[in-house]
Amino acid sequence: MKTLQERARQRSVGENLIIQTSVRMMIPFIQLFGLYVIVHGHYSPVGGFQGGVLLGSSIVLMALAYDLKTTTDYFSERANIITSNAGALIFTGVGLLCAFLGGLFLDYAVLDRLIPLGPAEWRSMGIFLVEVGVGLAVMSIMASLFWDLGSGGSMDEGL
């Protein structure tokens, strides 16, 4: 009885085996669905924003079921800042690359001069590249917004 009480005292607030196990099983599927939503942007009304939010929500769910430290073990602050900047830079970088290759800003058709696939095919590829950038940026911004607002910026204990 005493060991049970001690074990209960050592657990952090809100820790629950059922919730943690089910969240551990759900997170891979949520992330897979997020990737599907990003990649499937050409065929249905989805895209980088929605997929990025899904990926970010898996991190939020992990933070709710475990704690904030666990999420920063999987997705560190440094990696978060790198991916958010990389996402923004992929989008603007594709646009600037088009401008440097002699077209207009974000005119993906001129990327045909780098790898000849045909202008229409490159416009399709350009949309995809841009969606990946949006997805990366939105995912990490959602996670960092939750971290900062949930813990008041101290990043040690959250909800």
Place this chain on the structure above:
Amino acid sequence: MKALALLATVVTGSILLYGTQDFPAWGDPTSPASTHLSEYYIENAVEETHAPNLVTAVLGDYRSYDTMFEMIVIYCAGMAVMGVLRRSKE
């Protein structure tokens, strides 16, 4: 002061509501928005971009400036919250 603010709100709101009467009807095929660009997108977007979904073609290609700055807005919001609140050691 409160009455003045309420008056200003009511006057502005009624001017805006009055302005909506000049809008074309909802889904009107002869409205200017439906006669120039929509036609072009519907006829040419799939051929030009190889994206079967017109919404993606418009958002990602024809109007990618808009999408870019939407993302920049989210990015700026995240960076601002991070700059104001975060005080971790890492």
